[in-house]
Amino acid sequence: MKLKTFLAIMFSIILFSCSNWSKDKENFVETYKEILIVRLKSSDSSSSEKQLDKIYKKHGYSRASFKEQYFKFAEDHTEFMAILDTARARAQREILIISKSKAKLRSREE
Numbered sequence: 001m002k003l004k005t006f007l008a009i010m011f012s013i014i015l016f017s018c019s020n021w022s023k024d025k026e027n028f029v030e031t032y033k034e035i036l037i038v039r040l041k042s043s044d045s046s047s048s049e050k051q052l053d054k055i056y057k058k059h060g061y062s063r064a065s066f067k068e069q070y071f072k073f074a075e076d077h078t079e080f081m082a083i084l085d086t087a088r089a090r091a092q093r094e095i096l097i098i099s100k101s102k103a104k105l106r107s108r109e110e
Contacts, residue, residue, distance in 0.1 A: 005096075008089030025083055028069055031059040032087040037094060 034055045042048035056066055074080045 005089070005092060008085060008092070024069070025073070027059050028066075028073065029083055029087045029090070031055060031061060031066065032084070033090045033094070034059075036087060036091040040091070040095065 035052060038048050038051045038055065042051065053063075056062060061069070073083055
């Protein structure tokens with residue numbers, strides 16, 4: 001598991017060093033990362049839909065425009081996979097950080 005996380009982080013760093021990584025891609029990655037986190041953490045679909053709407057708005061998307069951007073990026077399979085891998089790696093990293101923070105708080109309360 002640690003090797004996977006390390007490789008995902010390294011992959012993300014390499015992507016950022018590439019000159020073709022645009023602001024649009026970065027915005028899409030951050031949006032998709034936040035969507036993944038909400039979907040993983042929420043079991044209430046009504047609540048998660050509201051959170052997703054806030055995420056889209058925060059990043060300047062509507063549901064339709066995000067979907068359009070998704071399929072636009074998907075036209076280049078290699079680059080699209082890199083974008084999705086980056087979003088997934090960031091989401092995993094953020095969830096891990098949140099989990100560790102919660103564990104520390106619990107241990108302090110005991």
